[in-house]
Amino acid sequence: MKKKKILIITLTTLFLTIGGFALYMALNYLLHDDYKNWIEPPAVAQEGIEFTALSDSARDIPDMILAAENDQFKLYTNPTTSHVAIYDKDSGMTAYSNPVDLEQDELATGSNRSELQSQIVIDYFDSNRNRVRVNNYDMSIASEQFTLEHIEDGIRYTYVLADNTSETGIVPVTISETELEERILSQLDESDARNIRVNYGPSDSEEGELVLLEGTIRSAIKLDRMNQLFEKAGFTQEDYDALLAEEGESERLSFTVALEYTLTDSGLKVDMPSELIEESEGSSIASIEVLKFFGAQGLDKEGYMLVPNGSGSLIYLNNGKKTDPYSQYVYDLDISSKGYVTTEEREIARLPIFGIKNETGGILAVIQSGDSLSQIKADVAQRLNSYNYVYPTIALRGTEQLSMFGITGNEADLPVVERDRYDVTFSIEYTLLPGEDITYSDMATVYRNQLLEEKRLVKQADMENLPFYLDIVGGVQKQKEILGVPYTSMEIMTSFEEAQSIVHRLTEQDVTNIRLNYLGWFNGGYYHDAPQKIRDVRKLGGQRDMEALKETVEGTGGKLYGDVAFQQVSRTSKNYNLALESAKYYSGMAVVRGKVNPQTVRETASLGYDEAIYSIVSPKFLNRYVGKFADNVVDYPLSGVSLRDLGDVLSSDKKRTEVINRESSKQVVEQAFNQLSETEKSLMVKGGNAYSLPYAEDLISVPTKGAGFHIVDTHIPFYQMVVHGSIPYTGEPINLSGEVDYTRTLLDLIETGSAPRYALSYVNSVEMKYTSLNHYYSTDHNTWVEQASEMYEVVNEALKPVINSAMTSHEVLENGVRKITYDNGHVFYVNRSNEEVEVDGVTIQAMNFEQTEEGR
Known part of the structure; x- marks a missing residue:
């Protein structure tokens, strides 16, 4: 009897556990549909x-x-x-x-x-x-x-x-004897009726059904005469369509x-x-x-x-x-x-x-x-x-x-x-x-x-100095081994205290208004765990150290941002269900991407680093992660949050039983921006798709050129002309761009009105050689602080008069010169040719720029 009771209790416990797990799965994943609250119905047609x-x-x-x-x-x-x-x-x-x-x-x-x-x-x-x-x-x-x-x-x-149109006009290929008699032949005299009857024969498969003879179908003269007789009987195209529908023919x-x-x-x-x-x-x-x-x-x-x-x-x-x-x-x-x-x-x-x-x-x-x-x-x-x-x-x-x-x-x-x-x-x-x-x-x-009229852009608050955008590489996973046994360890490229040191070195050389984007600051480093919770990377330092860094950065007139990816979740994430929470292909498989394999040029490779493989969060679950992160980040000593993918990637979910198209996904992403805005933290947005502009206080990695379509003749800074004076922006980190020509980079910044950006680390970047961030191949601050300071000094001095102005005109002149005009009257001439050029009475040296004020 005692064994029987134990068995019953065990089975009951097992049943309740399985049932509880099933209920958890249903409520947490299968039945979760909060995203629908943010999808607006389409505009209705007007009354005509x-x-x-x-x-x-x-x-x-x-x-x-x-x-x-x-x-x-x-x-x-x-x-x-x-x-x-x-x-x-x-x-x-x-x-x-x-x-x-x-x-x-x-x-x-x-x-x-x-x-x-x-x-x-x-x-x-x-x-x-x-x-x-x-x-x-x-x-x-x-x-x-x-x-x-x-x-x-x-x-x-x-x-x-x-x-x-049909091969036989309005003459049915098949019609019942009754239909033919009542709808057609009864409306004609006997001679015309007989001319129709001789063109139909009995069906071999269905009693009472008539079939148009093959010889009639092949004869244009006979078909034309048959159509005339059907029209004479009052049979119309609408009657023909209705007859097909009645007989279950497929709709044209x-x-x-x-x-x-x-x-x-x-x-x-x-x-x-x-x-x-x-x-x-x-x-x-x-x-x-x-x-x-x-x-x-x-x-x-x-x-x-x-x-x-x-x-x-x-x-x-x-x-x-x-x-x-x-x-x-x-x-x-x-x-x-x-x-x-x-x-x-x-x-x-x-x-x-x-x-x-x-x-x-x-x-x-x-x-x-x-x-x-x-x-x-x-x-x-x-x-x-x-x-x-x-x-x-x-x-x-x-x-x-x-x-x-x-x-x-x-x-x-x-x-x-x-x-x-x-x-x-x-x-x-x-x-x-x-x-x-x-x-x-x-x-x-x-x-x-x-x-501006729609409040999707607002004029920015006046700034005295151009921003200096600084990416700081914090924690990254590194592969190591003990006695031949591989393991992964957290490599600290820059602690909070070391980041302060870099900022001090920059400020000593008159770099101000630093917008610091800290990479790899939580949940396991750069390729972090799904961001519903925030777990510190302790080796970087505590929150007091982060607070001290924040005060230092804000003392320059700038902001401290913490980088986060919401839509691209690393395969190594422990708090994420890849099978249930990822966007799907039509096949039902999760959308999974990675690095580009240089041999196969397929964007699916880990290149030896599992954390570099990532899946795309379904729009169905995006707001849940954003909401939980927003609740947690409020109390963190950060000026703002840097959004690695929210304004850069837009994905649908092709799950067959619940397709979420990209327009619906866009509305879900806009709600995610709203959730983050409610934290009152500043938002830095990478990429800057149009729907992200109402929420961005800083833009990074904005396009500075176009793709090389052969049909295209020239590239222009149209994007910059739209946002300048409303949102400060920058392109890719200069020291990671592959461009070794300092002068060309300088001219790019002047022409596009962009602030300079560098990605730095305290530890030499050689330490990232065997990490998934090995594409950050040159970040040692000792190598770049001097050049970064010099670049900022020149660009800030040039663009300071137009920081808060709209870029009203950009012209591509025939002599290799670009002329850029701002609404406060300042004009820049950028000479990209190898010869000295004179424009509007202004002499511009080869590969150089000049600035004037209109009327002077």
């Missing part, structure tokens, strides 16, 4: 009413009617072609949705010609998962399958892209997409409401190109297209480059969809903008919603057509090519297509900028002012 043209005292655009008007602009449209145009009443500048002279294009043929007349181009997968491309001219406008409505301050076109291809055009104070807003998008069964929209030729420029135009490549780039109109077109994802390609092979250094498009300019004005486009799902594309004339054009594409569902291998050794790529379409309303605003003197600098000013 019947369209009637407005009276127009002066028809400013021929062949179009007035559709809407405000104090500044008129919106015109052609109800036959659905083309639209916006007209500036003050300047007369007009922007068209499609080229007005497209009929004279001798280059475009076939679908390329049809796309010139289209407003949307759809890539979709059919039921066999073949990728197909269609446009709304061929499948909607040409067959008059669209409607026009009035909405507030504008109009809406709703397009039905449907293939209403059909998409419905609407575009809303609304006038604003600065131009035109275009929305593609999610709720009005419809797909036929078996067809799945992958992406939609929107207003591909809005503002397109022809062969006789001069100017350029602005693209958000890195810091910003220009593609000159008609540059004659017969190379691949420009195509770049906003905020980079989703890491959950990204291939493993990395063959080139990438510069990320940080801003959701693009533009185009000719001799009489320009257009700036800003994607307001759906930016994280968008690509910006551009091409020049004489490749596919006679126009230069730049436009956005939005993804409506994710896709991936899955490699399949057969038993015979054959292989093929099978597309994996997400079942559900993203519920996102795509929205883009076009600002018209009339005037022959309009430049990309004016576009930057317009965008900056928009962000």
Whole structure:
């Protein structure tokens, strides 16, 4: 009896333990859905009413009617072609949705010609998962399958892209005897009825069913006569479609997409409401190109297209480059969809903008919603057509090519297509900028002012000196061994006390306003454990030492930041469930990345250091980690938190039962920024994607150039023109950049208005040779303090007068000189040529710069 009781107690305890664990798993992981609280529903479509043209005292655009008007602009449209145009009443500048002279294009043929007349181009997968491309001219406008409505301050076109053609016209291939008699033959005289009967025969498989004879299907004359007789009987295309539906035939291809055009104070807003998008069964929209030729420029135009490549780039109109077109994802390609092979250094498009300019004005486009799902594309004339054009594409569902291998050794790529379409309303605003003197600098000013007006940027508090950005390498895991047995130990590259020593050395040489970013200060060093708790790295010193460092740094006018990664969690993390908390690929496997293997160029290597392999936290769990960290960091002696990845990486989660798209993920990340802002700690943001700008007090690793697209002609500091005077910023650490030319680095800083940045350690960096931070190959402070101080002295002295000013103009002059103007009148001339140059009466030595004040 006693043994039986013990057994019962043991089994009960085991049952309760398993049940408790299952309940814990369900509540902590499987049922956790707090992220949904921060995902906003898409904007709804406006209420539409019947369209009637407005009276127009002066028809400013021929062949179009007035559709809407405000104090500044008129919106015109052609109800036959659905083309639209916006007209500036003050300047007369007009922007068209499609080229007005497209009929004279001798280059475009076939679908390329049809796309010139289209407003949307759809890539979709059919039921066999073949990728197909269609446009709304061929499948909607040409067959008059669209409607026009009035909405507030504008109009809406709703397009039905449907293939209403069939091999036999409106003559059914199969039809029951009863249907044929009652719906067709009874409406005709006996002679016509007999001419229809002789073309049908009985079905071999279904009693009472008739089948159109093969000879009739192959005869164009017979089919034409049959269609005439069906029409004579009153049988229509709608009747034919209804008959197919009744008999369970598969629905033909059909998409419905609407575009809303609304006038604003600065131009035109275009929305593609999610709720009005419809797909036929078996067809799945992958992406939609929107207003591909809005503002397109022809062969006789001069100017350029602005693209958000890195810091910003220009593609000159008609540059004659017969190379691949420009195509770049906003905020980079989703890491959950990204291939493993990395063959080139990438510069990320940080801003959701693009533009185009000719001799009489320009257009700036800003994607307001759906930016994280968008690509910006551009091409020049004489490749596919006679126009230069730049436009956005939005993804409506994710896709991936899955490699399949057969038993015979054959292989093929099978597309994996997400079942559900993203519920996102795509929205883009076009600002018209009339005037022959309009430049990309004016576009930057317009965008900056928009962000200021929306409170997504604020003018920074006045600073007396330029910031000096200093990364301090603290704790890093190092591989060691005892008697041949390997183990991992914490290597201290810089303690808090030693960091103070470095700061003192810098301040002794007049370096001020130090923004110190401490790397590897908690949870096991640089590749730290998941940051829901904060555990000190004791070898660095205690919190009193950190407090002393903070006081020293703040005494320079600067701030002490603690570096943290929220989205990239090391594989060695002990407080993280990789299988349940990571973002997933379509395969169900966790998204895992690492270093680039130099032999295979795959971004999956540890190179011998397990902590360098990391997974991406699913947006589902991100806010839980951020919230717990925020609660703990409040009491830490830090001026702020440096965010290694929150403004740099944006990932979806492809888990099939709960897909979280990138637009939803962006909203979750924005909430994470809000959670951290509530700590009242300053936030330093790496990368600086547009959605992070409202929260950043310092920006690091901002792009200073663009990626090397062959179609691009020159790079510009567009990003810097947007944020200068609102957020202090810097690029990559100078001593780790690989650039050995001190003068070239100095000119880069002056041209972009950037503060210098160095990464230093107290201990010689040779001690990191056998660590996962071996790419920090030259950080010994003894090597770099002198140069860093000298660089800061020169740059601070030069840029001090414009620290708090907006960069209003940047010009690339023909003689190798860049001219940069600030709103307080200061002008910089940067001469990158090897010869002395004179500009505006100012002499600039070779590879040097000069500064003046306007009017002096």
